Amino acid sequence: MRPIIKEVVTPMITKEQIDKRLDELARAIEADFTGETLTVVCTLKGAVVFFVDLVKKLNIPLKMDFIEAASYGDAQNSSGIVKINKDLTNTISGEHVLLVEDIIDTGATLSQMVAHLRRQRPQSFKICALLDKPSRRIVHDIQPDYVGFEIEDKFVLGYGLDYLQRYRNLPYIATMKLIEE
Secondary structure (H helix, E strand, O other): OOOOEEEEEEEEEOHHHHHHHHHHHHHHHHHHOOOOOEEEEEEEOOOHHHHHHHHHHOOOOEEEEEEEEEOOOOOOOOOOOOEEEEOOOOOOOOOEEEEEEEEEOOOHHHHHHHHHHHOOOOOEEEEEEEEEOHHHOOOOOOOOOEEEEEOOOOOEEEOOEOEOOEOOOOOOEEEEEEEEO
């Protein structure tokens, strides 16, 4: 008989903490881009909830676009192989660009995605990450300009982040452990 695997989800960062931090991030981004039009690029799928909530709080002119790169598949750890599944619809050449990422872990996926986007020669380029795990970083040439929360090395989900495409709809960020019963 095969053991039953139970998913134990434990809240880590509340909806209220996220909302408060979104306000702070929006004010910092506005201060940096006063008088400019900002192209905000969302990394799909994990950052979409964060992205939508963040752009609603920005009181500056902006454009939106989307990119999807994958290195995780259905695993809890990055494979290290990055594939661009969906590229930008519009050019970012000469634009002020803010890339919105859900989580920076090893930095491998983000490093390759940033290199891909910078080849388009934006006027300026900044990174906003909901979560940052600096203890896991193996690629050190990428540092976020805006960080929602720095976290320890735990597998997290919720608020857009998933496990096997589930849990993205949680209004908070949680940790998960798989327990054999």
